Amino acid sequence: MAGITARRVVVALDCPDARELAEFYAAMLGWRIRDDAEYSDWVDVVPPEGEPGAVALACQTVPDFRAPTWPGGPVPTQVHLDFYVDSIADSEPAVLAAGARRHDHQPSPDGQFVVYLDPVGHPFCLCEE
Incomplete structure (x- = not known):
């Protein structure tokens, strides 16, 4: 059976504040934050424009994060x-x-x-x- 063809893979991290954790990973990796105003609890961290990257990180606010x-x-x-x-x-x-x-x-x-x-x-x- 053939697998899917994924154009991009996103690894999502639960956290108490999506924006704060996204800023950490963006700073650490030299990547950029891509906001989506529709989802305030979700922030994507993606490679710089023009840099190949099939993997991205996302930070997701979870109220009861441990x-x-x-x-x-x-x-x-x-x-x-x-x-x-x-x-x-x-x-x-x-x-x-x-x-x-x-x-x-x-x-x-x-x-x-x-x-x-x-x-x-x-x-x-x-x-x-």
Whole structure:
């Protein structure tokens, strides 16, 4: 059976304030925010105009949002993002300046990925191949 042909994939993140989290990811990635006045609870974060990008992020306001408690605890991680970069050391200052923080738990034995938390607690990684 043949699969679908998706022109774009959007990964949506639940959060307490869609605009605030979208601003974090836009700043961290150098992407732009695309507003849709019809949906105030949903904000898209997309690659810059003209830059190819079949993947985008969206931030969705959820009134009863609870931050994930990864690696254990009562609130599971619903999504995990990996951002592949040329150098974690060179990329980390921009990630921290945007508002992320390093997670206390770092499971990579060889440092090929580092776990961070976005401002509302979603874990994500910077990875080197």
